[in-house]
Amino acid sequence: MHFKKTILLAFSSFVLFSSCDNNEPKINTPLGAYDNGILILNQGVFLGGNASVSFISNDFSTSENDIFTTTNPSLTLGDTAQDIGFYNDLAFIVLNVSNKIEVVNRHSFKHVASIATGLNNPRYIAFCNGKGYVTNWGDGTNTTDDFVAVLNLENYIVSSTIAVVEGPEKMVVKDQNLFVGHIGGFGFGNSISVIDANSNTVSKSINVGDVPNSLSIANNNLYVLCGGKPSYADVETSGAIVKINLVDNTVSSTIVFSDLKHPANLNIYENQVFYSIGNQIFKTELSSTALPTSPLLTINAGATTSLYNFEVQNNAIFAADALDYNSDGKVYVYGLDAQLQKTFSVGIAPCGFYFN
């Protein structure tokens, strides 16, 4: 069965693709060279101009690096890639330092458009109500110029902006609402903004723990993983998992980590919760109120191992190792039993997986 169909069926209740318009049926024939596989976004070196996208086929039989340049040899992807969002047949690649979004066909990777105005320090992208939404930090040193840009998907122009509090980062979508986590930019945030995609206004702000770094929706609840303030903050705080009931958008429970732990990369897969602390990946049940004491797996590929992100999909754990952030990174594929199945060499500083 087509991989995407499987995923969509299995997770029809989870909005993992950050899109509420993306559930039309798909046919099984590949739609392009990069259909039926995983796109890996490689951040590149800050100011190095060497962001790239790698591809691994679903059956792991083929892999290819730098597919944007291969397909569009006259173009350079840009500097410091941050996120990819899918909308219909399109992939929107957000380049943070280049202040732009490159729009390509998600299956062929042929260039479609560039969005270079109206963004300032763009971070993540989501789609709702026929529009694109892009979080922007503005100037890092300015705490009051942060916004969410609204993208017109007909003409690829930023049509309006929604002012939000400092450091808007990742988003998830539920019906006509966007939930924006404020990690805080150069400071430390502790809230979720709810944006009504009909009026493009912030309808509510929900206080969560410090530094909400990843979000996931399951069973009509929003789960927010808060990393806590790091050791160099004024006061170091522990991470927490905050559960928000999406019926009334209020916090229904909070599980606080002990011993000043700083978790990241929340994934919910088949009612199981995955997150990482440093180079360790932990697993617990969605229904559990206690946190696991020992990790599911530890990535220990060498002295410079640096787990940057991971994603659980298709009965596998895809982990991105950025190494020293200045050399080609690695992708490790583990089974849910934590056994290493495959290793791939990708571009510099792999930071995200997108299942195509």
Place this chain on the structure above:
Amino acid sequence: MCQSILAQNSGAINLNEVIISDAQLNNFSNAQSVLSLNDSIIQKNQPSLTSILNYNSFIYFKENGFGMVASPSFRGTTAQQTAVIWNGININSQLNGQTDFNTISTRNFNSIAIRSGGGSVIYGSSALGGTIHLNNVIAYKKQFQNEILLNYGSFNTLDLNYKLKFGTEKLSTFFGFSRFSSDNDYQYIGTKLKNQNGAFHNNSADFNFGYKINSNNYVQFYNQVFDGSKDFSGTLTAVSKSKYTDFNTRNLLEWTNRNEHFTSKVKVAFLTELYHYFENKNTKNYSSGKSETFISKYDLNFKINSKMNLNGILEFNQTKGFGSDIENVKRDIYSSVLLFKHQLSSRFQYELSFRKEMTANYKSPFLYSFGTKYMVNKNYLLRANASRNFRIPTLNDLYWVGAGNKNLKPENANQFEIGQEVKFKNLSISNSVYIIYLKDMIQWTPANGSFWTPNNIKNVTSKGLETNLNWKKNHQLHSIELNVNYAYTISEDNVTKQQLIYVPFNKLNASICYGFKNASINAQFLYNGKVFTTSDNAYELNAYKIANLGFDYLISKNNNIKLGCNIRNIFNENYQSVASRPMPGRNYNLHLTFKF
């Protein structure tokens, strides 16, 4: 470098009453290669220290676009392992440990020397790869001279210099002012893009004063103020709107007492550095760092007899750090140095020296240097030296808000070198081979994938070869001079066996100058081999070749007006010194020098 034949003695200094503050550069550098650039070379090159060293020394530079931050790699080491010595005082930033070579204007120095190899015993931290010496020579002679240099060229680039020298047999004063500014909006070759947000300007003022109290006692004062601002230029893929300003002051007061056997120097120095970084130059938001350094030094040289010299130095160094980026801190360092030189026979000489520092902030290693020089015959000389050198953790390494690591150790390196020099009447060739074993290199790496912190994590071995060739000939009204530097460098991480990023295996530069009567023509050539830009050596920047051409003509009878022009990058080479940052193509300038 040669000049038109009629001007050759114009810059010469009367040698009988000349003092430089950096006495050890002459007295205790016999076992190492020292390359000297005189003031005629200084005047011929662009005013930044980057440019003159790039075209006239072994040192490799990477520049974040023309005029932007420039960092050297000397003998395969990092920017923090090359020390810049201003009149004998180490002026590397106390904050980041390195000198931005584009924030040093060369116009007001009489001599710049490049001393290859270890120098920590004499010059302290960062003298691993080598040291760059900026000297103001104080001459006691009757003179009154004004000199103006006006230099204007492509991209609205202005290089202006005014110098006033006034002196008697007892008194010497010098004042110099230089300004270097540019719109720096050059076209990226082969694209429609221009170097965006690259404008810079800087002003540098130097004041030197010397007073000869009597034949045994001198008081001298050196002062430099540098005020610079540069917009940080964008890259091929990133637009920039940021700006960085520097304000640095350097002051040195010294009293020299000398007699037949003893030369004592009491020195006090006060150095300040201040930077502001504006992420968006159109707003008032900035971050900043500041340091103040007070140095007091007692330097006693005892000439035991005509063959033996003993030199002791005691130094106290106090540095305070302030600003939004680092914790407010104070660091006291006490150091003691002993240097001994012995001319064992007419052919054989050796030097032996030691340094030990004490500070509460980290444990400091015992440093040594041992060097020999052997004159095989009048044309051939051999030298060898071994030394242990170090780089102390900087204030940023130790105290950067939220990331500094107070448990850092100094980096330390053992270095071994042998060299030879062949000298004939018109030709001299010098070669050195060396190996440097660097331990505990400090690197900033991500901790837990989130924030970056420095640790002593890397060991590096650098080895290589340096060759310098100089040939000159004067014949009647003709003069010709050729100068070639070549460096071969391997600098490897001991674990990965990969070459360090931004260290080329090959670097070559050459200059040739021909003068006839009132005219001279000079050409410069630079070849930089490929460099790796990532630690796994998977990505590289291409090698590049640049050629420059210059003409000068003395237009007045008493040689006081000189007119000239330069064409830089004549073959319009499209090259990047740092990835994604193209450098200027062919560009032009005109200059006028006026002495009165």
